[in-house]
Structure formats: C-alpha cells, structure tokens
Amino acid sequence: MSDFAVRPITDYERRPTFDLLLQALHSPLPTDDAWARFGDSWAAPGKFGAFAADRPIGITSGFPTTIAVPGGASVSATAVDGVGVRADWTRRGVLTALMSAQLTDLAARGTTIACLHASEAVIYGRFGYGPAALSATVEVTRPARLRDGAAAGGAVRLLDPAEARDLIPVLYHRIGLHRPGMIARPEPWWPIAHDRRVTRDGGYRVAVHTGPDGDDGFALFCSVDQTTPGGPDHGPLLEVRDLHGANPEAITALWGFLLSIDLVATVRASARPADEPVAVLLADFRRARTTALEDDLWVRLVDVPAALAARAYGAAEPVVLDVADRLLPANTGRYRVGPEGAERTDAPADLQLDVDTLAMLYLGEWRATTLAHAGRITAADPATLTRADRLFTTDLRPWCGTFF
Ligand SMILES: CC(C)(COP(=O)(O)OP(=O)(O)OC[C@H]1O[C@@H](n2cnc3c(N)ncnc32)[C@H](O)[C@@H]1OP(=O)(O)O)[C@@H](O)C(=O)NCCC(=O)NCCS
Missing domain, CATH: 3.40.630.30 (Gcn5-related N-acetyltransferase (GNAT))
Incomplete structure (x- = not known):
C-alpha cells in the first residue's frame, strides 16, 4: 500500500x-x-x-x-x-x-x-506525451531593417497597460487558432500569464498593428539590461515575449517596428514558429540567427479515435496504424487513416507505434520515416512510411505560441 x-x-x-x-x-x-x-x-x-x-x-x-x-x-x-x-x-x-x-x-x-510544456524532456514520454511542436529562438542584431518589398503595411501603436489588458484578449480571440497546436486562452489564463506582465510587474510594453481590416496583430516586449559589472557592454536587449498576427503582413510589420526601436543592440524572440521566415524578411539575411530549436508543445492523445478523426490528411493511400497505449488501454488498437478520415479497423497493421510517437506525428511536425529511423515506428513495408509521411504532413509547421 x-x-x-x-x-x-x-x-x-x-x-x-x-x-x-x-x-x-x-x-x-x-x-x-x-x-x-x-x-x-x-x-x-x-x-x-x-x-x-x-x-x-x-x-x-x-x-x-x-x-x-x-x-x-x-x-x-x-x-x-x-x-x-x-x-x-x-x-x-x-x-x-x-x-x-x-x-x-x-x-x-x-x-x-x-x-x-515540459521542464525536462525525459519526464512525460512514459505517460504518452510526445514533443509534437517545436519552437525557435531568433536573435536579430541591430542595425537591421526589413528588405524593400517585404510586405508590411498598416500602422503600429503602443498601448498603455489598461488598454492592453482590455484589448489583447479580444485581439487574440479575433486572430484565431490558425496553426495546428495553437490553443484558446480561457479567461483564467490572462491574469496569471498576461496582465501581471503588462500592468504590475512593469517593464513590458505592448504594440498593436492595424491593417486594412482593423487591429490584427500584437507584440509584448521588454528591455533587458545586459551589462555586467566589469564585463563587456553588449547593449540593451529587446526581449519579445508574445507576438501574434492574423496574417503575414501584420507579423512582418511588428518585426519591422521592433527592429526600429532606438538604442537596442539585439532583438530576441523565443518560442517562435519554427518556419517563421525572419531572416528572409531582412535586407541583410545574416542579421538574424536561429539560436535554438527546441521542443515546445508536448501532446497526449487522450481519445485516440476522436483525435485521429478530427484532423485532415494529405493525399496518399491509407495506412493502418497499430497503436499501443499502456496507460489508457481503450486507445490500443488498429486505425485506418487516409484522406477520407480515420476509423478503427480489423485490417492488418502497416505501422506499429506507441501513443507518444503518434502524438509526434499528429500535429505534422515529424515524418514517419524519421521516427522509424529513430526506432519509434516499426514498418513491415518501408513504402507505408512514405505514405504516412504524405498523410500526416501539414502546410504550416505546428506551433502553440501560448505559454502556460
Ligand atoms: C518532475 C517531477 C514532477 C517528477 O516527480 P516524481 O514524483 O519524482 O516522479 P516519479 O517518481 O513518478 O517518476 C516516474 C519515473 O520518471 C522518472 N523521472 C521523473 N522525473 C525525472 C526527471 N526530472 N529526470 C529523470 N527522470 C525522471 C523517474 O526516475 C521514474 O522512472 P522509473 O519509472 O524508471 O523509476 C519532480 O521531480 C519535480 O517536481 N521536479 C521539479 C518541478 C518540475 O520539473 N515539474 C515539471 C514541470 S513541467
């Protein structure tokens, strides 16, 4: 006992x-x-x-x-x-x-x-969670500017803290969940994760972008003093915490604004989408460096049949997955997955995998072929891995973009 x-x-x-x-x-x-x-x-x-x-x-x-x-x-x-x-x-x-x-x-x-979000990568796999979305840390060394022709119209304004507390939740909701892995931010999330930063802890400023259809993007940022007594003076760092836009133009314009702020040596944004094209937005490509690419959102499919049925699949012949779930055994079984959808089946399995590996496939970040190389998927016929790659791939890489 x-x-x-x-x-x-x-x-x-x-x-x-x-x-x-x-x-x-x-x-x-x-x-x-x-x-x-x-x-x-x-x-x-x-x-x-x-x-x-x-x-x-x-x-x-x-x-x-x-x-x-x-x-x-x-x-x-x-x-x-x-x-x-x-x-x-x-x-x-x-x-x-x-x-x-x-x-x-x-x-x-x-x-x-x-x-x-996991504090350490070794903890949650045993409970069926897999690292389903990655995120990047991007550092841009100033002076840096957007290249001519980078689409960045509209206007950017700074909000005072009270305005930010009222407007940003509405704006986040309006921007919507446009990438796999993004989550809705329910009411209790805001006081702990947002309001505290902009209204009490101080230091954070909030910029909002307005495009042709109104406000469509925002960024939270703060200045970090990088001087150490007796050490080299690296100049102030602008730390970008939360940047969202309803369209690429809003995101580009917000980056342009952040890079235009005077007396800043470096702009650093962490937890960005792995495919956000910061370097190619710049006049000088080498001003931007991806300094980290890390596990971001860990996903656990609690209801495997419902999760598989909810997502769309690419064009390829269906595959039959044989999924093992030790902790929630009702999920264990075979699933036929194809462009028409996903459902339980008695057909023979093409691929065998545990539920944490299925989570890695699920949002589109990882390819079945890669996971098989890592010993996470067993395939009787390697051709079925290529089919699974096509079925599970997504146009945009998944990204959560919300810290909790
Ligand atoms: C992470 C934490 C919650 C683990 O709690 P715990 O009660 O020690 O975990 P368990 O005893 O149930 O461990 C289960 C297994 O995971 C392993 N494990 C758990 N945490 C681990 C860690 N941080 N590093 C390596 N292995 C770990 C254990 O060794 C054990 O392995 P075993 O089954 O092979 O014996 C605890 O160490 C903790 O509070 N850490 C600090 C806060 C933190 O990191 N929280 C997570 C935030 S996302």
Missing part, C-alpha cells in the same frame, strides 16, 4: 498546492496581496493533489481549452499547467500516480487531447 493518496484538491488546498508548485519550480512564493489578485485563477477543478498525512506533496493542474488540429478544426483539450512534487518525495512514484489519475479523469470527461 502506498504512503500517499491522490485525489482532486479542494478549495482550501488551492494556496498550499500553489506554493508547493512554485517551490518545486524554484520560483518565489506569492505575497498575500498577489494571491488576493490572481488566486481565483488557480481554481480547484482540474487539479489533482498527492497527500501524505493530509499535507500536499504533489500537484498536477490543468485548465480546459481547445486546440487547433491540422485541417482547421479545433478539439477539446486540457492544458496541463502546473506539475510538481515536493523535493523530499521525488522518485517515489508520486508523479506517476498523479498523471494516471489526471489522464483517467480526462478520458472519462471526454477530453480529446492533453498538452503541456
């Missing part, structure tokens, strides 16, 4: 579990004032705690949202936004018990997909 129990947390346990999470993540605890402002956003529903002698020793938290899948549809999702185990209880199966409880609960509620 285990010496701890896992159950949903109660309202009274919101603050201690939040503190536990922040300690596990080495972050400062909120003051009472800060908790009074945003504590309501850390609601009890959707959170499981592990308790020993009634004291919390672990937490997993998630909020309901929707996620865009290839082809333009959106499906129900849970964004897993807070996972931590008290340091004196790690490596004793607490997270394993929490993940199992959370995924079983999500499956019972009919959630199609769970997703998260």
